[in-house]
Amino acid sequence: MKQFHIVEKAEKASFITNVHGSVDAEDTIVIAWSYPKDLSYPLCVIYDVESSFEPLESLIKRQPLEIYTVDMGRKHWEKLSRRYRQFKLFPAYQKGEEYYILNQKEGNATEKFVKKSDIIYTIKEERGLFEHYKKVTVKFRTEKDLYPEWLKYTIVGRENSFLYTLDLNAFPNGDGAIMYLKPEETVVFELTKEQKPYFNLRRILL
Numbered sequence: 001m002k003q004f005h006i007v008e009k010a011e012k013a014s015f016i017t018n019v020h021g022s023v024d025a026e027d028t029i030v031i032a033w034s035y036p037k038d039l040s041y042p043l044c045v046i047y048d049v050e051s052s053f054e055p056l057e058s059l060i061k062r063q064p065l066e067i068y069t070v071d072m073g074r075k076h077w078e079k080l081s082r083r084y085r086q087f088k089l090f091p092a093y094q095k096g097e098e099y100y101i102l103n104q105k106e107g108n109a110t111e112k113f114v115k116k117s118d119i120i121y122t123i124k125e126e127r128g129l130f131e132h133y134k135k136v137t138v139k140f141r142t143e144k145d146l147y148p149e150w151l152k153y154t155i156v157g158r159e160n161s162f163l164y165t166l167d168l169n170a171f172p173n174g175d176g177a178i179m180y181l182k183p184e185e186t187v188v189f190e191l192t193k194e195q196k197p198y199f200n201l202r203r204i205l206l
Helices: none
Strands: 003-007 017-023 028-034 043-049 066-069 075-079 084-095 098-102 117-127 134-142 150-156 164-167 177-181 186-190 199-204
Touching (some): 028 084, 043 098, 075 084, 177 186
Parallel strands (some): 117 199
Antiparallel strands (some): 028 075, 043 084, 117 134, 134 177
């Protein structure tokens, strides 16, 4: 059975560096890193953590997700199976069934990977009451509260390129937002910088 021990002191040349990751369209997390320049720590030990502040003293009480050698590469794949996931990577070396993990305390945690929720919207176009205009009804559905509670949008085909905002709290009962546009104009929505890490914006065609 694997046994894990903590090594407290080492030079920065023994640290794992360049820890980063991304999530693809199928909610697969890809984690990558660079091994230490000091090859006396040739292993990378990966733990699943609740936060980047979780200490190694707690982590070694359970089995790591994976232990990589240089020959195995420098990428690891995990599913974004919960609302969020985060990981910490540690350099280590092995003697028999004993693993000695360096207690690296900086630069070895990934970002927090968040499972995005969908903002689904539909656009219905009808002939308007006013000549030369069409009536456009936009309805939204979200899986969780949106913050900020508004979406940005532009009117493509209009001479100006103004950026507008639509407050979704104004439609609490599923009532749609109604706009009157010229036949050649189209409304296009986009997420704010604050919303992009947590939401996907999807249109359902009617």
